[in-house]
Amino acid sequence: MSLKSNLHNLKEKYKGTKMAPAFNAIHTFLYLPNEVTHNGTHIKAADDLKRTMNIVIMALIPCLFFGMFNAGYQHYAAIDAAKGITTEFSVLGSFITWDNFWIGIIKVLPLVVVSYGVGLLVEFIFAVIKGHEVEEGYLVTGMLVPLIVPIDTPLWMLSVAVVFGVVIGKEVFGGTGMNILNPALTIRAFLFFAYPTWMSGDKVWVYDAVNRVGTPDAISGETILGSYAQNQEIVYSNWDIFFGFIPGSVGETSTFLILLGAAFLIFTKIGSWRIILSTFIGAAVMGIIFNQIVALDIITDSSKFYGLMNTNWSQHLMIGGLAFGAVFMATDPVTGSQTNKGKWIYGFLIGFISIMIRVFNPAYPEGVFLAILLMNVFAPTIDHYVVQGNVKKRLKRLKAKTA
Amino acid sequence: MGLLSKKDAKLITDPLTDNNPITIQVLGICSALAITAELKASIVMSVSVLFVLGLGNVVISLMRNIIPSKIRIIVQLIVVATLVIIVDLVLKAFAYELSKTLSVFVGLIITNCIIMGRFEAFALGNGPWKSFLDGVGNSLGYAVILIIVGFFRELLGSGTLLGIQVLGDPIEKTGLYAFGYENNGFMLLSPMALIVVGLIIWVQRSRNQALIEEN
Numbered sequence: 001m002s003l004k005s006n007l008h009n010l011k012e013k014y015k016g017t018k019m020a021p022a023f024n025a026i027h028t029f030l031y032l033p034n035e036v037t038h039n040g041t042h043i044k045a046a047d048d049l050k051r052t053m054n055i056v057i058m059a060l061i062p063c064l065f066f067g068m069f070n071a072g073y074q075h076y077a078a079i080d081a082a083k084g085i086t087t088e089f090s091v092l093g094s095f096i097t098w099d100n101f102w103i104g105i106i107k108v109l110p111l112v113v114v115s116y117g118v119g120l121l122v123e124f125i126f127a128v129i130k131g132h133e134v135e136e137g138y139l140v141t142g143m144l145v146p147l148i149v150p151i152d153t154p155l156w157m158l159s160v161a162v163v164f165g166v167v168i169g170k171e172v173f174g175g176t177g178m179n180i181l182n183p184a185l186t187i188r189a190f191l192f193f194a195y196p197t198w199m200s201g202d203k204v205w206v207y208d209a210v211n212r213v214g215t216p217d218a219i220s221g222e223t224i225l226g227s228y229a230q231n232q233e234i235v236y237s238n239w240d241i242f243f244g245f246i247p248g249s250v251g252e253t254s255t256f257l258i259l260l261g262a263a264f265l266i267f268t269k270i271g272s273w274r275i276i277l278s279t280f281i282g283a284a285v286m287g288i289i290f291n292q293i294v295a296l297d298i299i300t301d302s303s304k305f306y307g308l309m310n311t312n313w314s315q316h317l318m319i320g321g322l323a324f325g326a327v328f329m330a331t332d333p334v335t336g337s338q339t340n341k342g343k344w345i346y347g348f349l350i351g352f353i354s355i356m357i358r359v360f361n362p363a364y365p366e367g368v369f370l371a372i373l374l375m376n377v378f379a380p381t382i383d384h385y386v387v388q389g390n391v392k393k394r395l396k397r398l399k400a401k402t403a
Numbered sequence: 404m405g406l407l408s409k410k411d412a413k414l415i416t417d418p419l420t421d422n423n424p425i426t427i428q429v430l431g432i433c434s435a436l437a438i439t440a441e442l443k444a445s446i447v448m449s450v451s452v453l454f455v456l457g458l459g460n461v462v463i464s465l466m467r468n469i470i471p472s473k474i475r476i477i478v479q480l481i482v483v484a485t486l487v488i489i490v491d492l493v494l495k496a497f498a499y500e501l502s503k504t505l506s507v508f509v510g511l512i513i514t515n516c517i518i519m520g521r522f523e524a525f526a527l528g529n530g531p532w533k534s535f536l537d538g539v540g541n542s543l544g545y546a547v548i549l550i551i552v553g554f555f556r557e558l559l560g561s562g563t564l565l566g567i568q569v570l571g572d573p574i575e576k577t578g579l580y581a582f583g584y585e586n587n588g589f590m591l592l593s594p595m596a597l598i599v600v601g602l603i604i605w606v607q608r609s610r611n612q613a614l615i616e617e618n
Contacts, residue, residue: 018498152584168598193588 021134045049049176053139055270059261062144062326064112066244067251068104069095074247075103075207078221090353094246107207107251111146114155118162119145126171137176137183138166144328147251148321148369149191150204155200161190161385168229181376182335185369193366200364202226205247221247224319225358225366231307235335242316252324253397254300255317270329274340275347279326280317282351286312308359316355325368326351337377339386346382350375407536414434414536418544422482423612426604430516433467433566435549438508444563447494447501449546453539455486456518460538463526470527479514479522487512552599560590592610 006265015022053140055184073095080086089095119138127134169186170179203209206221224246236246246255252258265271290309292301299309317323330336330350337346350371357367408417424430431452462482463470470478485602491509494502502509512518521541526534547558557563561578562570571578571584589595 102480154585156583157585161573172601190589194587195585196588270565 012296028111029118049136049288053136055268056140057143061265066254066257068108071207072100072103072108078206082185107151114158116142118159119166121251135176141184145187148188148249151207152204152210161187164190182332187372188369219305223248228307228311250322255323258327274343275331276326278344279330281353284313284356286352286355320366321368327370337379337382339383342382342386346378388391411536415540418540423544424517424541434508436593439553439596440556440591442553442557443506445549449549450492453542456542457538458536459486460526461531463522464531464534467527483513556590559587562586
């Protein structure tokens, strides 16, 4: 007997018991259950929730690996910078090395493991209590979470945040598909408000920088947004920024790989190109407005907003989490807008508000996650008015026809 | 309870559990969110509301037959305002630091929905003794929630209880902090109070299914 039929027999045997949902989750993760629909529609597509989730995870894998290498690269680069050594950068020579990868393994992998372990545990507990099947919703969230936190986030903080995000952000609303807010961003927001010292500043973005504070080996790595917010010059070229060889949250630095992921998601029709494109347009518009304000000398370099307002709008699209948020967070089909027109409005406002918060937030020069959470709340309202608008238009047409 | 008849005892115990003013009637939320970041403030607030509501209920109940119904809200407001001012002045005289933390919220007891709610719903139609019990019961129900929320918010948010560091010193890194524990700053913000109240409501309703509304 094969493993598959063994699992199936076990499933029959434990049907109706408390542990059944937890067991079924493992079963359906490995195989397609041999169940047959007995009534209703018999037409089924292969792209069920699990496939959808897996495709998003595949799109995230390059970002994860890049993040692992970048973790080591930023660590060694910061040490060199502290010693005053300037090393010539080459992709194979100083980026894709075992040393870098090793730091990725010891720092990034635990984040992934903890995120999945804790999150799935919560999902299993809720499935057993409520007596439904384990939902796949956490698969993508569990991968997104480690990519949007700073590398030195303590693991216990991450666990607390994941429990909070999954329970308050998702389960209280009724589980996967019922949530108003994106769970991954709820987790990020919780971390940000609960432990702000671990989420901003110039020490948390580079591995080991926190431990070295006050020692002769002290290192630091300010994100580009951080430097701009303090009206400092940045040392990175536009290509560095585009390809992602910069400090930042684990997996969101490489705009290039995120765009590759976006192409993959659009090609497989998982992600909405309308949302992605309109988010970038919204951010660009806001960036251009700020650039014009600076160009007209309304804001001069004595203002504390000058640094970020003067940032070229095209650079605004590449730095911070904007690309990552636009491609992987805003496109969440559960929390985003559903109508085509609504998607344009929703995405545009995300980009627009992101840059606005980024410039005006004094404590923390990044606003993408706040903007997406805000628009998550408004997405149903946008949809409502789009649908009503359509109804009104059709009524008018009907009237014109019958009159 | 030998002192109270069964019916009277219910006036006190009901608001503590199945008819709690905060978790079931969802009244008085504003102060529950605003001042529960410290346990001490929660306790003082509870005592103040106990005083105002217990006494106010008696006063309104005594006057219930002579208050013209057209102006009863004004009369009620005057009674609450008088009592609140007494509380405010006592706090300023004997606990000045605390009255600064509570700041405007002592004055805002006047607008606490629980108080007007009990005046309207109970004291206007019942005798003084019953009204007193009802006032005490409802303010105790309010106090229970305030103290639970205040306990968790102060413990997790500042690592202290009543101002005493129970988890160790965050600056010297002793106790729990030696293991890398950190205070949760989110707990000190008002949204977290709302979430904690929500969790209490969740626990209460899953223990007593009869409380869940049909929809």
